[in-house]
Amino acid sequence: MTERFKLSRRGFITAMLGAGGALVMGLSRPAVAATVNAEPWDSFGEATSFTPWLRMDNDGKVTVYVTHPDIGNGPLTQACAYVREELACRWEDIRAEYAAPERNEALGGVYSEVGGALAYFSGRSTSEPRRTAYMTAAAGARERLKSAAGEAWGVASAEITVSEGMLSHSSGRSAPFTEFLSVAAAVTLAEEPKPKTREEWTFLTKVDPAKIQIPEIVTGKAIYGMDIRVPGMVYAALRQSPVMGGTLVSYDFEAIRHMPGVRAVVEVKPTEPGEPDKMKAVFPLGPSAVPAAVAVIADHYWQARTALDALPVVWDDGPGAKWANTEMMNDAAMGAARKAGDNIELSVGDVEAEFKKGGKILEAEYLTPYCDQVQMEPLNCTVKVDKDSVEVWTPSQHTQQVFVVTVQETGVAPEKVKVHQTFVGGGFGRRVYGDDSRVAVAVAKGYPGVPVHVIWSREESVRQGRYRPLMGAHLKARLGEDGLPSALLARVAGGPGFFTRGLADTALPLVLPNVQIESSVVRDFHIKTGPLRGPGFNSNCFFLESFLDDMARAAGEDPLDYRIRIYEKWEDEGWVKILKVLKEKSGWGSPLPKGQARGVAIGNWGMGGKPHHGTTLGSVVHAEVSNSGKLKVHRIDVAFDTGRVMNKDAVQVQLEGGAIFGLNLALNEKLNVEHGRIVEGNYDEYPVIRMGDTPEIHVHFEALTDHERYDEIGEPPVGPVGPALANAIFEITGKRLRTQPFREHDLSWGGGV
Amino acid sequence: MAFTLNINGTDMEVEAAPETPLLWALRDHLGLTGTKFGCGIAQCGACTVHVDGVAMRSCQFPVEAAVGSQITTVEGLDQDGQHVLQKVWTEMNVPQCGYCQSGMLMAVASLLNDIPEPTDADIDLYVDNICRCGTYPRVRAAIHKAAELMKA
Amino acid sequence: MKRRGRVLGHLLLLALVVAGFAYWYGTRLPSSSFDGKVAGEPKPVEVGEYAARVSDCVACHTTEHGKPFAGGLEMGTPLGSIYATNITPDREHGIGNYSLADFDRAVRRGVAPDGRRLYPAMPYPSYAKLSDEDIAAMYDYFMNHVEPVAEAIPASNIPWPLSARWPIEYWNLLFYREGTYQPDPTKDAKWNRGAYLVQAGGHCGSCHTPRGTAMQELGLDETDPAFLSGALLDGWYAPALRGESGNGIGRWTEDEIVSFLKTGRNKHAVVFGSMMEAFNNSTTFMTDDDLSAMAHYMKSLPRDPEPVWEYDDSTQAIFAGGMSAAEPGAQLYLQKCSHCHGRDGKARGSFVPPLAGSSSLLADTPASVINIIVNGAGRVVANGVPDSYRMPPYRVTLKDQDIADLATFVRKSWGNTGGAVTVEEVRDLRDRTNPFSDRVILLQMR
Numbered sequence A: 001m002t003e004r005f006k007l008s009r010r011g012f013i014t015a016m017l018g019a020g021g022a023l024v025m026g027l028s029r030p031a032v033a034a035t036v037n038a039e040p041w042d043s044f045g046e047a048t049s050f051t052p053w054l055r056m057d058n059d060g061k062v063t064v065y066v067t068h069p070d071i072g073n074g075p076l077t078q079a080c081a082y083v084r085e086e087l088a089c090r091w092e093d094i095r096a097e098y099a100a101p102e103r104n105e106a107l108g109g110v111y112s113e114v115g116g117a118l119a120y121f122s123g124r125s126t127s128e129p130r131r132t133a134y135m136t137a138a139a140g141a142r143e144r145l146k147s148a149a150g151e152a153w154g155v156a157s158a159e160i161t162v163s164e165g166m167l168s169h170s171s172g173r174s175a176p177f178t179e180f181l182s183v184a185a186a187v188t189l190a191e192e193p194k195p196k197t198r199e200e201w202t203f204l205t206k207v208d209p210a211k212i213q214i215p216e217i218v219t220g221k222a223i224y225g226m227d228i229r230v231p232g233m234v235y236a237a238l239r240q241s242p243v244m245g246g247t248l249v250s251y252d253f254e255a256i257r258h259m260p261g262v263r264a265v266v267e268v269k270p271t272e273p274g275e276p277d278k279m280k281a282v283f284p285l286g287p288s289a290v291p292a293a294v295a296v297i298a299d300h301y302w303q304a305r306t307a308l309d310a311l312p313v314v315w316d317d318g319p320g321a322k323w324a325n326t327e328m329m330n331d332a333a334m335g336a337a338r339k340a341g342d343n344i345e346l347s348v349g350d351v352e353a354e355f356k357k358g359g360k361i362l363e364a365e366y367l368t369p370y371c372d373q374v375q376m377e378p379l380n381c382t383v384k385v386d387k388d389s390v391e392v393w394t395p396s397q398h399t400q401q402v403f404v405v406t407v408q409e410t411g412v413a414p415e416k417v418k419v420h421q422t423f424v425g426g427g428f429g430r431r432v433y434g435d436d437s438r439v440a441v442a443v444a445k446g447y448p449g450v451p452v453h454v455i456w457s458r459e460e461s462v463r464q465g466r467y468r469p470l471m472g473a474h475l476k477a478r479l480g481e482d483g484l485p486s487a488l489l490a491r492v493a494g495g496p497g498f499f500t501r502g503l504a505d506t507a508l509p510l511v512l513p514n515v516q517i518e519s520s521v522v523r524d525f526h527i528k529t530g531p532l533r534g535p536g537f538n539s540n541c542f543f544l545e546s547f548l549d550d551m552a553r554a555a556g557e558d559p560l561d562y563r564i565r566i567y568e569k570w571e572d573e574g575w576v577k578i579l580k581v582l583k584e585k586s587g588w589g590s591p592l593p594k595g596q597a598r599g600v601a602i603g604n605w606g607m608g609g610k611p612h613h614g615t616t617l618g619s620v621v622h623a624e625v626s627n628s629g630k631l632k633v634h635r636i637d638v639a640f641d642t643g644r645v646m647n648k649d650a651v652q653v654q655l656e657g658g659a660i661f662g663l664n665l666a667l668n669e670k671l672n673v674e675h676g677r678i679v680e681g682n683y684d685e686y687p688v689i690r691m692g693d694t695p696e697i698h699v700h701f702e703a704l705t706d707h708e709r710y711d712e713i714g715e716p717p718v719g720p721v722g723p724a725l726a727n728a729i730f731e732i733t734g735k736r737l738r739t740q741p742f743r744e745h746d747l748s749w750g751g752g753v
Numbered sequence B: 001m002a003f004t005l006n007i008n009g010t011d012m013e014v015e016a017a018p019e020t021p022l023l024w025a026l027r028d029h030l031g032l033t034g035t036k037f038g039c040g041i042a043q044c045g046a047c048t049v050h051v052d053g054v055a056m057r058s059c060q061f062p063v064e065a066a067v068g069s070q071i072t073t074v075e076g077l078d079q080d081g082q083h084v085l086q087k088v089w090t091e092m093n094v095p096q097c098g099y100c101q102s103g104m105l106m107a108v109a110s111l112l113n114d115i116p117e118p119t120d121a122d123i124d125l126y127v128d129n130i131c132r133c134g135t136y137p138r139v140r141a142a143i144h145k146a147a148e149l150m151k152a
Numbered sequence C: 001m002k003r004r005g006r007v008l009g010h011l012l013l014l015a016l017v018v019a020g021f022a023y024w025y026g027t028r029l030p031s032s033s034f035d036g037k038v039a040g041e042p043k044p045v046e047v048g049e050y051a052a053r054v055s056d057c058v059a060c061h062t063t064e065h066g067k068p069f070a071g072g073l074e075m076g077t078p079l080g081s082i083y084a085t086n087i088t089p090d091r092e093h094g095i096g097n098y099s100l101a102d103f104d105r106a107v108r109r110g111v112a113p114d115g116r117r118l119y120p121a122m123p124y125p126s127y128a129k130l131s132d133e134d135i136a137a138m139y140d141y142f143m144n145h146v147e148p149v150a151e152a153i154p155a156s157n158i159p160w161p162l163s164a165r166w167p168i169e170y171w172n173l174l175f176y177r178e179g180t181y182q183p184d185p186t187k188d189a190k191w192n193r194g195a196y197l198v199q200a201g202g203h204c205g206s207c208h209t210p211r212g213t214a215m216q217e218l219g220l221d222e223t224d225p226a227f228l229s230g231a232l233l234d235g236w237y238a239p240a241l242r243g244e245s246g247n248g249i250g251r252w253t254e255d256e257i258v259s260f261l262k263t264g265r266n267k268h269a270v271v272f273g274s275m276m277e278a279f280n281n282s283t284t285f286m287t288d289d290d291l292s293a294m295a296h297y298m299k300s301l302p303r304d305p306e307p308v309w310e311y312d313d314s315t316q317a318i319f320a321g322g323m324s325a326a327e328p329g330a331q332l333y334l335q336k337c338s339h340c341h342g343r344d345g346k347a348r349g350s351f352v353p354p355l356a357g358s359s360s361l362l363a364d365t366p367a368s369v370i371n372i373i374v375n376g377a378g379r380v381v382a383n384g385v386p387d388s389y390r391m392p393p394y395r396v397t398l399k400d401q402d403i404a405d406l407a408t409f410v411r412k413s414w415g416n417t418g419g420a421v422t423v424e425e426v427r428d429l430r431d432r433t434n435p436f437s438d439r440v441i442l443l444q445m446r
């Protein structure tokens, strides 16, 4: 490491100053096609950036280094927008490139120190620390350019204005940024400029740029993990133990050796990852453990895949095989939810005493099944393992996690591990653990010296998931004299790795006088789980908000007004505001033909028990159920409060997508288990909403409270849309759907069309 | 076996087994990675290409059957992104992760070839591709916009 | 009263005698040409394995994830489920204690060593024609080359008295014909070899010959015009295999039949349904000469004249222009099917089969088309390699009405002559092919 990089350890500001005269702009790499590290990052050691966040080249192109992979949610664009706000360059001149985790490592966490916990290399781009980092860097660059120009023109730099990549002065002098790049690089400012305040913004929140990578997407040039082509690359088709936790007994390479293109079979042995020395993984490493697997290596993927299908393999299924079918697992989860929980998540007042009073007592059980993210790009990763170095190309959701996993799996020194982040064909939580990359590294270890492109078939992707956990819930409530709940008991249970988020830390239990929330883990479930868009929330919101609807009906009240009465007690006014906006905009209460109805639900993603945190979102779903039980969803209204929004159009797009995701989860998604294996493998058995099934979606911004936060937007709709639909279906059919997916229920009913 | 395929107006040689799906011939043998692999069983549409102007799913299209036909991939729409669909897609911020969008665009292009001014019902029938990100409302709006622009 | 009682007594006695005789008759051990003979020295594995392949023993006597020949495959019948037996040489659970004559009686006569009659789900009326040589070869294979598996099969759940087996002998009396295949001296060796394979080991008639009210095949050889004239079984329509016609398989040449049986596909069709199982387990392993003999024999069978199928290209016009007003079946075809099968309904190489002129779409019964839309096709395994062009199941993603519309459309397009399909037919087949249903298809023969 050079002195320069050591100096920058204390953060980007020092990095800039410390570099001093060595900061030369615009010399280094030729411009590569926009955003992607498809080309191996030649060497960050030679990079000549302003700071780790930003670089300008002599052709006027501005490169922004982005830490968090864009999975379709737009962080690349948002990072560029911050830079554009301060630097006032031309939007067309900005490109984004992924920041390299090895650089982060070498510079002592220069990227990951910003933004705290999960926020680095993942999550949303609108957190304050990230914004400040980009904006400070860009403002520093701007001031240096102004200073250089002021010097050359003999005017005060404060009199110089910047716009669209040009520096100008009232004297009529003007020049493009590029003219002063090298001089600016040598400028030392007395003080780094502060980022503009919100009132001063001219680009942020004023212009809603579309995602900057779209031109590459629509020409087919965008390089996803699947599209990596490295010289000398071979392909591997992968099969892991069909029952999770099983082991490999034998395989017969001779049976396929003769097949065209086939080079080798690599066997992967299960490992138990510990913590790597000194490196802190972001997500737990346990779920990234390598399973028993075989991979066929061939010249082309199709050859590898065909040979893998023909390869005789014998597995020992292990203990997971005892789960003969899904019902057995459902029963185990429900059984656990019926008993007192292992953990007390929240305990207020005395629910049992309250129940003893009698009166209106409601009790119900709910269940949500295992579901897969089924992101469109099947899992894949390309790895080249050499004696003392490793290079990885990955469509990950967390580049740094892959870096740590790779260091650990290979034992190669961190400075010899390079991880290239590619475009990502959907994440939804599936690509955070790095298990996909780790198994690819393990395969490449068995075929060293050559880049190995490991591809999971769709079936492999679906059957070897990190699923939305199977969760059962037992709920009990008592209504007080005012019709509102006076006590709530909730017990949830699921397999290891399930999430309670959105159950105890949300507004409903927090406004009630008597609440008991408990959870239990069913330890012998062998199926691996993980985050799926709105983890925990996407089950818990369904439980609570369906149950709340039962309460409203038991109280004889309008479900929406009933919720207003409850959430008026909560100190975050966003909840009531959302409900009122929905009431007004969705046509709530206006008459509908027989067989149609609206349902409502509300929840918050990310509040963690605190007001004015996370994103609150409410939804009204307008559905129709025919006499014979055919369901059609006509319209979804969404109102939300995430404080403020940075890019309105980006938010709108995410909410539309999230609403569709939540709808599908509730309506269609379920994985079945048979003798321990996952049954469904592809979209034929695991249905996904298509164009023709998509309802009208109306996103309402009027409920924003202007509270000072820009919170997450991808997950929030996934909670309430499902229960809102269930509530509408109840209104029509009188049938209360207590398990997902709804398509499994017979919705036929007596009246209507 | 060697096959000559006409792709985006150019004859290209592919050395592959006759049953190799066109998808993999395009991606692995010819390096045209714009056409995506999503499911491999003709359910998602990510691999949609045009065979003689009609949308087909290349993952279930054997390379031997592609000989003698005009194949168009997303790379053949317009390399510089000047095709009206590409422009509208960019302006209207249609793609999210973008992985399904090559197939989406090819399905839409085929639709507009057949029906210059499609109704919503036409769109539902012709564009049955899966987008897990849920870009459907945008895709629909963009199709109508593109149809309007193409009429003008 | 007394008198009446005496008559009743006599009657009862008579009934007992008759029943006793009937029982004795139905449980006695018939003779075998191997009685008193001992099996010779073990032969090379190929000899018996080939005979076992031709007879496709594995198809019924192995479950999907089970060990070869360990039995256990469930077959639904109207009375309850029966399970294919373990035919590995395990002494306790399998056929390890069988003598050659015992084996022969089971295979060619449908009688177990203890005199129990086998259900005719075992195609012994066809196997009856197997030569002594093939029987001995198979016995050698099972005894000397198959791994014994010490696994019991589940007990049949047919309740007594319906579970009694001896009455089956009376079925045999009516429908079973003893005697190995006798060559027809007026025909050449190839024809006779083909006839032998088709009628005996191949037991093609089990699926392709229509059955009578007692489930008996209506013809066991070419002397009966019903033989191989097409039948419905297992929820699949097995088309006519006879001779030349302008329709379906009748249009195939001998070479095309051979390639179908060898590779699982030709330009007209790809194996699916029960035929896929017969292909994967049996015909793909047969020699070209044998397949060619079978094709030759089938082509020689006379066939009633039928209308000639001709491609009708007017169907394609439906897809030009707006589809909003088109019939639902055409809409669904465009949406779900056209991306592989093409708007023209023609084949894509020999991998995606044509719908135009396909025998299942010309047939009177729509079973095959409904079944394959609902349940999809399994994977065709030729040369040990599963191919990946397979029809996906639409059980989950399409409703009964959709499938009826779709099936109706493909059965009347491109010149196809199948009739309309009703939603009831779809519902019924969906239900009866649902593995969780208690109304499964009768006698799952493969």
Ligand code: FES
Pocket: B036, B037, B038, B039, B040, B041, B042, B043, B044, B045, B046, B047, B048, B057, B058, B059, B060
């Ligand atoms: S990859 Fe071809 S349709 Fe999905």
Ligand code: FES
Pocket: A072, A376, A425, A426, B095, B096, B097, B098, B099, B100, B101, B130, B131, B132, B133, B134, B135
């Ligand atoms: S944009 Fe991500 S799958 Fe469609």
